[in-house]
Amino acid sequence: MTPVAVLIVVPTTGGPLVVRSLKARPGLPASAAFAQGDYRPLPWSGDYARLAAPGGPLSSLAGATAAHELRLSGSFDAGRSWEVPVCLAHGLLARGHRLVAEPGEADLLLWATGAVDLDLAVLPGDYALLDKIERSRALLDAAPQTPRAVLLPEGPERAAAVSALQALGAPGALNLLPATNVAAALSALTAGGAAEARSAIPASRLRRGPALAAGALALGLAGVALGTVYARPPIAEAPVTAAAGPEPRTGGTAPRTGPSTAAVRAGSSPVAAAPLVRVDELVAPARSSCRRVAFGADPPERRPVPEEADGRLRPTRLAPDLCGLAFRPAAPGGRIEVGPELRTASLPPSALSDGAQAYFLREGARQNLVYAVQAVPEAGAARRLTHALERP
Structure with missing residues (x-):
């Protein structure tokens, strides 16, 4: 499959953040998450380290891997529903796709939210979807021609959130990814034979590279609604x-x-x-x-x-x-x-x-x-x- 440029956005109650990079860093003692330009891991970096540890939940998607450095455009102090988009980022990277930091560079806007369990099943819950969608409006408007796919966990606002995203407008139908588990969502994005996956990228978007084969990605925008509190001190500082x-x-x-x-x-x-x-x-x-x-x-x-x-x-x-x-x-x-x-x-x-x-x-x-x-x-x-x- 031809690599696709993917933009993953992490919306919070303070506004959307963007996954700016995800790369292997074998020199790190464990995977860590940072805000752009900051050497101090984010408060929830310890949870990310366990999620991405060799033999941990993410190894079922990407196999045993070295420690990774995850960088976001900004910071937040709490939450778990970053887990679904970060898992999807690891899965897409393992399949050879690229993560980009600007809407104008993206072939794909991926909008996903939710926490996961040990087996990477998406946990139902109240993720304040409507609030996060509203706060993502300006970012979505910045890339009106970029197709979108969405993963929305089961919960009280799911139906209203689908309607809200459809009202924002995007080329073609809104691609809803399975909300059962991360593996199913990745399969919907990358598996060959899905009609919506084959037709999701307009020809004008494909000038950056060769046309996608039958196994092309369904396109979308990723976001996170923050849930529980995980306050954690920076691991890069002592004490x-x-x-x-x-x-x-x-x-x-x-x-x-x-x-x-x-x-x-x-x-x-x-x-x-x-x-x-x-x-x-x-x-x-x-x-x-x-x-x-x-x-x-x-x-x-x-x-x-x-x-x-x-x-x-x-x-x-x-x-x-x-x-x-x-x-x-x-x-x-x-x-x-x-x-x-x-x-x-x-x-x-x-x-x-x-x-x-x-x-x-x-x-x-x-x-x-x-x-x-x-x-x-x-x-x-x-x-x-x-x-x-x-x-x-």
Whole structure:
């Protein structure tokens, strides 16, 4: 199939963003998402790292690949419905197509939104489709002759969103992609024999290259309606910090929370002051695995790590079901700083339902280590703890 130039737009409540580039970066420790011109990964970059990790959900589309660098034209702080357009971007790139950053360069405008599960099924939900479509109007008007295809998840606004997109006008019929899973949408875009795919690109658009074969792409515009909150610190900076406060997660099962640990005290007496940081072991539940936990298929069990002595937590055994550790400030306004020894051995941090930062251990980094975690309250002195991970 002749490569097609594809523009993928990520609309948000603040206006549409554009996927400016997606490229392999073997030098990165994990895939990461950035705003254009910024060296700091976006707050949800940790989720993107797990999505694109070797053996992760995206490997079913593109196979085992090196780490990737994803760049958007701007930034947003929260959400999950970037997942469908980003998955489609990976799938299109793996099939030899090009991503472009300007409407005038595009043979294809791809408009897609939604969160995915472990198997890349598109999750139904309320994605504020009408709001995102309205905010995309100016961008759509900038490329009135570029055909479009759309993926809209099932939800309360889907029918109205289809009508709204049709009213904006585009050459030919609006190409609606299957909203069941990412693989089905890619097949509709790239599979040979689909009449709408063969006829979607007008001849005037094909002057950039040879005419498409029978397996040409159906054309469209991609966008994202932001859903749940995933607040995450930049992984490129040290130390990593986690702010206090709840970070609700939707579109999946929230982790079960248990009692947290009083890990830092104001003095050696256990009743001297309230704790400053709570530390939990994240353990795979029965009949599950750390891989399923890390990719959000199953919630982890959380086991509090007690303070063994002043300034030192009880060592944690590197048992096969130990998936990682979670940290949360005990007081509003506080933050946590985690040492580089644990960060190097872990995937980029992700937020749990109560605002704790989860560090899931890399499969190849399960070795003895000692790291420090520091609780920094909004007011008062910071306290430092050490914690050892030990082989059984």
